[in-house]
Amino acid sequence: MRTHKLGFTLAELLIALAILGVIATFTIPKVLQSTTSGQNTAVAKEAASMVSGAFTAYQLNNSIADATTPGVFTQYMNYVATDAATTGIGTAAGQTGLQDCNVANVVCLKLHNGAILQYGATEKFNGTTTTSAVHFNVDPDGTGTGAGRITFVQFINGRMTTGGVADDSATEYSTTAGALTFQTVDPSYLTQWN
Numbered sequence: 001m002r003t004h005k006l007g008f009t010l011a012e013l014l015i016a017l018a019i020l021g022v023i024a025t026f027t028i029p030k031v032l033q034s035t036t037s038g039q040n041t042a043v044a045k046e047a048a049s050m051v052s053g054a055f056t057a058y059q060l061n062n063s064i065a066d067a068t069t070p071g072v073f074t075q076y077m078n079y080v081a082t083d084a085a086t087t088g089i090g091t092a093a094g095q096t097g098l099q100d101c102n103v104a105n106v107v108c109l110k111l112h113n114g115a116i117l118q119y120g121a122t123e124k125f126n127g128t129t130t131t132s133a134v135h136f137n138v139d140p141d142g143t144g145t146g147a148g149r150i151t152f153v154q155f156i157n158g159r160m161t162t163g164g165v166a167d168d169s170a171t172e173y174s175t176t177a178g179a180l181t182f183q184t185v186d187p188s189y190l191t192q193w194n
Helices: 010-061 070-076
Strands: 106-110 116-120 133-139 150-155 160-162
Touching (some): 010 070, 010 116, 010 150, 010 160, 070 106, 070 116, 070 133
Antiparallel strands (some): 106 116, 116 133, 133 150, 150 160
16 A cells, blocks of 8 residues: 655646746736835825925014025925935926926925925015915935926915926026916825825
8 A cells, every 4th residue: 555645746836836926927016116106105295294394484483475485494394415416307398307406596405215305496486475386396216307206386375285397497496486387287106195
């Protein structure tokens, strides 16, 4: 009487490994994409909170006027350093990366989480109506390129919204917020940020 040892044949093991490989091929990229989207959302929300908090803190001791620039809020922001080296997509119209950080009137702040917060040094509220605003661009991964940029628009009445700027040309960093054309579409990773 022979006893057979129980186990899997080589063919059965190879088939099982092939099935696991196919499952991993479809699953791993989605998991990584979901993780990146979650990180980008967290960075964007943190940046929005910081800008809004800086606006409120500045408002406690000062009055916001039509000539107020975004630079006055930086004393109330938590950032690591000023970045003058990162290059984005320059002035190519219709792109979604950041303006180059080494151009005149563009200020880039490197945040502790690796993101870049960018604003125009000469941009101002340009009025005191509820539609007067300045904007801040945030690049969550800190590379300056790609479609991950989000624009936060800080209105003079304290309200903040999002929306991409339609053009990364020099008008984005002009002295008047009226030169901007805002899109209403946020990057896909950012939904219900407020």
